[in-house]
Amino acid sequence: MQQHIVIIGNGISGITCARNIRKLSDHRITVISAETKHFFSRTALMYVYMGHMRFEDIKPYEDGFWEKNRIELMHQHVIGVDPIAKTVLLANSSRLTFDKLVIASGSVSARFDWPGQNLKGVQSLYSFQDLELMNENTKDIKQAVIVGGGLIGIEMAEMLHSRQIGVTMLVREKKFWDTVLPTQEASMIGDHIREYKIDLRQEEELLEINGDENGKVKSVTTKNGEEIACQFVGLTVGVKPNIAFLRESGIETDKGVLVNEFLQTNVQDVFAIGDCAQFKTLLKGRKAIEQVWYTGRMQAETLANTLCKQPVTYNPGNWFNSAKFFDIEYQTYGIVLNKALENEEVFYWKHNSNKRSLRIVFMNDTKVVTGFNVFGMRLRHEICDKWLNEKSTVDQVIANLQEAVFDPEFYKSYYKEIAHAYHSKLITT
Amino acid sequence: MDNTNPSLSISNPHPEHTDWMQKSGLVLVLSGLSVLFLAFIGIAKQAPLILFVLSFGMLLSGSVIYTIRTYLTVHEGVKNNHNFSRSLTSRGVLAWMLGILITLFYIIIYWYPQLLQNVISIMNPFSNLLRGRPADRWFLYGSLYTTAVLAMGFKALLKYRYSNYQRIRTSSVIFFQLAFSFLIPGLLQLFNQPEFYFSYFWPLKYDYLFPSTVHSLINHPGGMGVFMVFWGAAITFIATPILTYFFGKRWYCSWVCGCGGLANTAGDPFRQLSDKSIKAWKIERWSVYSVLVFIIITTILLWINSITNGSIFGELSQNFAKAYGFFIGAIFSGVIGVGFYPIMGTRVWCRFGCPMAAILGIQQKFFSRFRITTNGGQCISCGNCSTYCEMGIDVRSYAQKGQNIVRASCVGCGICATVCPRGVLKLENGSVQNRVSNQPILIGNNSVRLNEQL
Numbered sequence: 001m002q003q004h005i006v007i008i009g010n011g012i013s014g015i016t017c018a019r020n021i022r023k024l025s026d027h028r029i030t031v032i033s034a035e036t037k038h039f040f041s042r043t044a045l046m047y048v049y050m051g052h053m054r055f056e057d058i059k060p061y062e063d064g065f066w067e068k069n070r071i072e073l074m075h076q077h078v079i080g081v082d083p084i085a086k087t088v089l090l091a092n093s094s095r096l097t098f099d100k101l102v103i104a105s106g107s108v109s110a111r112f113d114w115p116g117q118n119l120k121g122v123q124s125l126y127s128f129q130d131l132e133l134m135n136e137n138t139k140d141i142k143q144a145v146i147v148g149g150g151l152i153g154i155e156m157a158e159m160l161h162s163r164q165i166g167v168t169m170l171v172r173e174k175k176f177w178d179t180v181l182p183t184q185e186a187s188m189i190g191d192h193i194r195e196y197k198i199d200l201r202q203e204e205e206l207l208e209i210n211g212d213e214n215g216k217v218k219s220v221t222t223k224n225g226e227e228i229a230c231q232f233v234g235l236t237v238g239v240k241p242n243i244a245f246l247r248e249s250g251i252e253t254d255k256g257v258l259v260n261e262f263l264q265t266n267v268q269d270v271f272a273i274g275d276c277a278q279f280k281t282l283l284k285g286r287k288a289i290e291q292v293w294y295t296g297r298m299q300a301e302t303l304a305n306t307l308c309k310q311p312v313t314y315n316p317g318n319w320f321n322s323a324k325f326f327d328i329e330y331q332t333y334g335i336v337l338n339k340a341l342e343n344e345e346v347f348y349w350k351h352n353s354n355k356r357s358l359r360i361v362f363m364n365d366t367k368v369v370t371g372f373n374v375f376g377m378r379l380r381h382e383i384c385d386k387w388l389n390e391k392s393t394v395d396q397v398i399a400n401l402q403e404a405v406f407d408p409e410f411y412k413s414y415y416k417e418i419a420h421a422y423h424s425k426l427i428t429t
Numbered sequence: 430m431d432n433t434n435p436s437l438s439i440s441n442p443h444p445e446h447t448d449w450m451q452k453s454g455l456v457l458v459l460s461g462l463s464v465l466f467l468a469f470i471g472i473a474k475q476a477p478l479i480l481f482v483l484s485f486g487m488l489l490s491g492s493v494i495y496t497i498r499t500y501l502t503v504h505e506g507v508k509n510n511h512n513f514s515r516s517l518t519s520r521g522v523l524a525w526m527l528g529i530l531i532t533l534f535y536i537i538i539y540w541y542p543q544l545l546q547n548v549i550s551i552m553n554p555f556s557n558l559l560r561g562r563p564a565d566r567w568f569l570y571g572s573l574y575t576t577a578v579l580a581m582g583f584k585a586l587l588k589y590r591y592s593n594y595q596r597i598r599t600s601s602v603i604f605f606q607l608a609f610s611f612l613i614p615g616l617l618q619l620f621n622q623p624e625f626y627f628s629y630f631w632p633l634k635y636d637y638l639f640p641s642t643v644h645s646l647i648n649h650p651g652g653m654g655v656f657m658v659f660w661g662a663a664i665t666f667i668a669t670p671i672l673t674y675f676f677g678k679r680w681y682c683s684w685v686c687g688c689g690g691l692a693n694t695a696g697d698p699f700r701q702l703s704d705k706s707i708k709a710w711k712i713e714r715w716s717v718y719s720v721l722v723f724i725i726i727t728t729i730l731l732w733i734n735s736i737t738n739g740s741i742f743g744e745l746s747q748n749f750a751k752a753y754g755f756f757i758g759a760i761f762s763g764v765i766g767v768g769f770y771p772i773m774g775t776r777v778w779c780r781f782g783c784p785m786a787a788i789l790g791i792q793q794k795f796f797s798r799f800r801i802t803t804n805g806g807q808c809i810s811c812g813n814c815s816t817y818c819e820m821g822i823d824v825r826s827y828a829q830k831g832q833n834i835v836r837a838s839c840v841g842c843g844i845c846a847t848v849c850p851r852g853v854l855k856l857e858n859g860s861v862q863n864r865v866s867n868q869p870i871l872i873g874n875n876s877v878r879l880n881e882q883l
Contacts, residue, residue, distance in 0.1 A: 012810070044811035051511035053701075053816045060810040060825055062707060162510045164446065195504065293809050298874035305877045315876040322807050324850040327506030327591075331807065331852055378852030381805020385872050406804055406855050408846050410593040 013274025116209030457491025677799025679841025696775030
């Protein structure tokens with residue numbers, strides 16, 4: 001029987017869900033988004049600002065794709081959900097009835113109630129509207145301050161740098177992103193950031209933002225008491241689930257929308273996926289809220305199956321992720337913590353250019369490999385995944401490292417050098 | 430806290446700021462062009478050597494100075510900042526002006542060469558030295574073409590210096606243009622041999638298998654002409670399928686071919702302008718195979734005519750050849766192919782017109798070890814690969830499904846893999862089995878197995 005499936009949010013989670021529902025069924029699908037009419041790659045917003053691409057280039061599907069695949073798009077703001085009447089309330093006061101509801105509303109930027117955070121020229125970066133605002137806010141300015149040293153922070157630094165705007169980064173941690181990266185890698189990326197003349201201030205926090213008589217930002221004051229003049233402040237201290245519109249819906253929430261392993265909320269026909277979903281019971285080795293592109297996609301694929309065929313539990317394979325810090329690419333497979341656990345051992349190799357490194361984490365008793373961190377080189381996902389699944393030992397991995405090399409042709413391969421380093425017992429922890 | 434700046438040697442991380450050295454480079458380039466213009470209007474006719482040395486010398490040295498200053502002062506890495514905010518590289522006023530200028534140049538050189546008499550004459554000393562004969566319009570054209578490949582090739586080498594694939598490949602196209610398409614044909618003439626381009630083959634160089642060319646080469650005194658006919662036929666019918674089987678069409682299109690060479694050097698700033706729509710792909714398939722059919726029919730007609738001494742078709746086959754030469758040879762590959770670089774992107778001819786690319790493409794699609802592989806589930810659908818594909822392939826549509834890219838039109842330039850920010854793409858030659866796959870390849874999700882079709 002044909003049902004009406006309404007999806008709130010047209011990011012990677014919502015859209016992947018819609019596409020997979022269409023592949024598996026004939027249900028009516030409506031995707032609602034207040035942000036943009038069409039799906040775009042959020043991770044690519046920075047490239048639009050930097051002039052690498054136009055906005056239309058970061059849309060992965062042609063505009064005609066949606067009609068052709070009978071996916072109805074609604075450019076509207078959802079202000080509430082009534083799960084009993086099975087309706088979604090829109091900002092234009094109209095209501096939309098659903099049989100099944102998928103909440104894929106993503107995130108909003110986190111804020112910490114800093115004095116002056118509402119001044120003109122102070123903003124975060126998450127949405128398309130943020131990008132437009134940033135374009136406006138950074139016209140003809142000289143100096144910017146970025147608060148927070150995560151992935152969005154460094155993207156913002158690269159964006160501002162491309163427009164010759166001086167950047168100071170205030171990072172609370174001892175080293176850049178060392179809540180995730182081990183010290184060596186964090187130092188390497190910190191060095192690279194400074195090569196781009198970004199003034200990276202570690203162990204430094206924002207105290208307040210100061211404005212001029214026109215309500216525009218003119219400087220920030222740090223906790224160490226320093227005042228830094230600037231005309232733009234980027235607040236990049238993370239994101240949190242975008243769930244304010246669910247407050248009175250009766251749908252159970254905590255930080256995010258609470259879901260079980262079927263991605264189902266406390267209400268029978270209401271589901272949540274992606275950045276906004278929070279697992280009630282932790283999956284082994286995973287976080288309660290997964291805020292990356294890939295997990296959003298995988299949760300959506302899983303849920304589409306549940307909605308169209310038989311119920312399937314979310315069962316992600318080995319963790320993986322990637323990023324790029326200015327010119328240094330980063331890939332990770334399996335689990336690499338910033339500090340190795342007691343039963344873990346680490347092999348770490350760094351190229352003397354200070355731009356390439358490989359970290360392999362393995363169990364100290366069985367030598368079974370549990371994670372890879374690679375910088376400045378590319379590893380084959382399929383092979384790393386296979387090694388993790390087959391519980392390969394570090395000796396096996398080192399001996400077969402060339403199988404995993406994914407660098408372009410004619411690139412210098414380092415696997416021999418790495419194997420040599422490994423056998424020279426250059427093992428650190 | 431370690432607040433030292435380890436890289437004070439990087440003096441200018443802002444490529445958009447044009448400093449005095451970059452400006453001097455640009456002034457030299459413009460001066461070189463101005464000298465050519467002076468020659469064009471007939472000034473200093475009595476000193477052709479001076480005009481020649483001044484113009485080409487300033488063009489080359491100016492661009493080298495500008496390039497070094499622009500790229501060696503910044504870090505290695507993707508250099509695509511502001512491509513879509515600059516007039517010249519985003520179909521702005523400057524782009525249209527440049528496009529019109531190049532188009533005009535092509536129209537003049539094909540149909541009004543007498544206008545270029547003065548410029549051609551400054552090439553005489555160089556032409557006499559290289560070829561032992563005075564310059565003609567094609568020598569002027571070849572010299573400018575080679576200069577563009579040299580100057581902009583040097584730029585490509587520095588711009589992509591972080592990629593060994595790009596360095597080697599760019600060196601290859603520069604070498605083949607300079608040696609095989611310029612110096613060797615010139616030297617052949619110096620030694621009274623037929624002018625012959627060993628790096629161009631039928632059907633791109635369509636007349637190399639026309640009966641008139643074959644007869645005149647075979648009848649040329651000495652064995653060289655016979656060798657040339659043999660060489661051309663052997664590459665077209667034997668080497669091409671073998672090389673394409675092992676390496677894909679890139680062995681030719683982005684490593685050897687002069688058209689590809691110009692596109693990947695002088696045309697590199699415009700590669701993002703190619704049309705990625707499904708509609709453009711449809712047009713491409715119609716037009717490129719139509720041209721292929723056109724040249725095959727023309728060649729067959731000419732041979733039938735030649736064998737039967739014109740008794741069957743009379744003038745028809747000659748008219749076919751003339752029409753092909755005018756519409757395809759001159760207008761399509763020259764005027765549109767290069768003149769429209771700043772508007773339609775760099776590979777308009779290669780994509781929509783070149784019959785050689787069409788044949789290599791069919792082989793690449795069905796009988797080749799070449800493919801672009803994607804890296805598990807790492808794609809973030811950003812679109813850099815598609816945007817910078819000069820052949821207008823929507824690379825992302827494959828990468829985000831985890832599928833291998835096996836497309837007839839891919840010339841294997843490797844830029845998609847070079848600009849990918851997540852290490853997702855890799856050009857590879859490998860086993861023919863499993864080259865095209867519909868299997869779920871997006872690794873990471875154990876909940877469901879998907880066959881990505883939508």
